Amino acid sequence: MNGLNSYIINYQGVKTKDRVGKSVFFKILAVLIAILVLIIILISVFSLISSGENSSNFINHEIKNGESLWSIASQYYNKSDVDLRKVIYKIKKINNIDSAVINPGRELIIPLNY
Numbered sequence: 001m002n003g004l005n006s007y008i009i010n011y012q013g014v015k016t017k018d019r020v021g022k023s024v025f026f027k028i029l030a031v032l033i034a035i036l037v038l039i040i041i042l043i044s045v046f047s048l049i050s051s052g053e054n055s056s057n058f059i060n061h062e063i064k065n066g067e068s069l070w071s072i073a074s075q076y077y078n079k080s081d082v083d084l085r086k087v088i089y090k091i092k093k094i095n096n097i098d099s100a101v102i103n104p105g106r107e108l109i110i111p112l113n114y
Helices: 002-051 069-076 084-094
Strands: 058-062 107-111
Touching: 058 069, 069 084, 069 107, 084 107
Parallel strands: none
Antiparallel strands: 058 107
8 A cells, every 4th residue: 555655646746747747838928929919009109190291381271262172182292293183182192082073171191291
């Protein structure tokens, strides 16, 4: 019986050491994964902040009677420097405008740097 008892004690001792080793391994792995996820989140947040448009690159323009997107774009851009069609496309995209019809009184966000 003494041999059997010592076998059981030794066997259980080894099994306990394995459990402790696996437990420590999984805790370290969980911490490393958490740190990696945190780093990815921070990188994505900072890249969004740095790639965001600066408010000084835009101006608000209130549409007046008789104005069109073409006339507004030509107020802020020289026709010989840029293609006004591309400027109008960007204005429409920024302001969520689907058609060429604009109404007086509405505020438009005009990009200054094209």
